[in-house]
Amino acid sequence: MRLVTYSSANLGGPRIGAMTEEGLVDLTEACGVTSMRAFLEDGLQAKAQTHVDGAREFVSDYRLDLPIADPGRIFCIGVNYMNRNEEYKDGQAAPTNPSVFMRGPLSFVPHGRDLVIPPESEQLDYEGEIVLVIGRPGRRISKAKALDHVAGLTIMNEGTIRDWVRHAKFNVTQGKNFDRTGGLGPWIETDLSGIDVTNMTVETRVNGEVRQSDTTASMAFPFAKIIEYLSTFTTLQIGDVIATGTPTGAGARFDPPIWLKQGDVVEVSVEGVGTLVNGVINEA
Structure with a gap:
């Protein structure tokens, strides 16, 4: 899975998503976090993968941010x-x-x-x-x-x-x-x-x-x-x-x-x- 942090004129940001061959799948609501660091701390990879596997909607308006905006070090x-x-x-x-x-x-x-x-x-x-x-x-x-x-x-x-x-x-x-x-x-x-x-x-x-x-x-x-x-x-x-x-x-x-x-x-x-x-x- 290719995890991204992004922002969107329509959805705001920061938001968490997964980049697939079909497009960008939003994970923010499905996983309940807006930070990649929180996503990793909460161990949400399996939940995210399930959401990605069933995704039928993709974000068309987005701008990629740093993958982790607030790295520890x-x-x-x-x-x-x-x-x-x-x-x-x-x-x-x-x-x-x-x-x-x-x-x-x-x-x-x-x-x-x-x-x-x-x-x-x-x-x-x-x-x-x-x-x-x-x-x-x-x-x-x-x-x-x-x-x-x-x-x-x-x-x-x-x-x-x-x-x-x-x-x-x-x-x-x-x-x-x-x-x-x-x-x-x-x-x-x-x-x-x-x-x-x-x-x-x-x-x-x-x-x-x-x-x-x-x-x-x-x-x-x-x-x-x-x-x-x-x-x-x-x-x-x-x-x-x-x-x-x-x-x-x-x-x-x-x-x-x-x-x-x-x-x-x-x-x-x-x-x-x-x-x-x-x-x-x-x-x-």
Whole structure:
């Protein structure tokens, strides 16, 4: 099931729905919630599936919002694809533990809306990533049970203002949290039965040109290890999201660098999940 948060001129919002081949099925009244986080906390997936299976009406007027408008926390894993470690050319060995930083929800826009280049910098870069959505809380979760805590997968363009990640020593927070510089969506894919999460493809295209393409088989820290590691120091909560790292090929790694500019269109496709699409504009 592909779960979405959306708004509608006719129905208002926020509302919860499921995207099907026939169209968008509203779940708000059927499940009695307007928040995706509440939907996951209340364990309404089975009830929603029953409603979707019997649906005969579809929403024609809608605008997708962030899949989870109020995530508990947004964890991001850095330098997780092995060829990215080599890309840094700093002579350091492969990492023994994941690199972790945090982002806030204001730094993201939903599928179909524009990323914004701020006036403070022209160095807006793209980073296509697979995102885990936590659907079951836990502390010190074993790798064997890690995926039992995942409600589904979504997609992120973990947009970065490159020069601002170097404003201070050991601190990337500023460059990772400019308002509306990243994309998240379009939905949460809850059916992972046909997906090999250990070898699934993520690809980023800018104006149709492939810039990034790799599989999770290249990850230094697979999904299960990431969950095990994060849950060692903090209790993972329902509605937390975890961006799992980006492959090589970001704009900063070209010579000279290729930054996003107004009018560009960035697409991030994840095998078995879908495609996140965002345009790019200059901040007014």
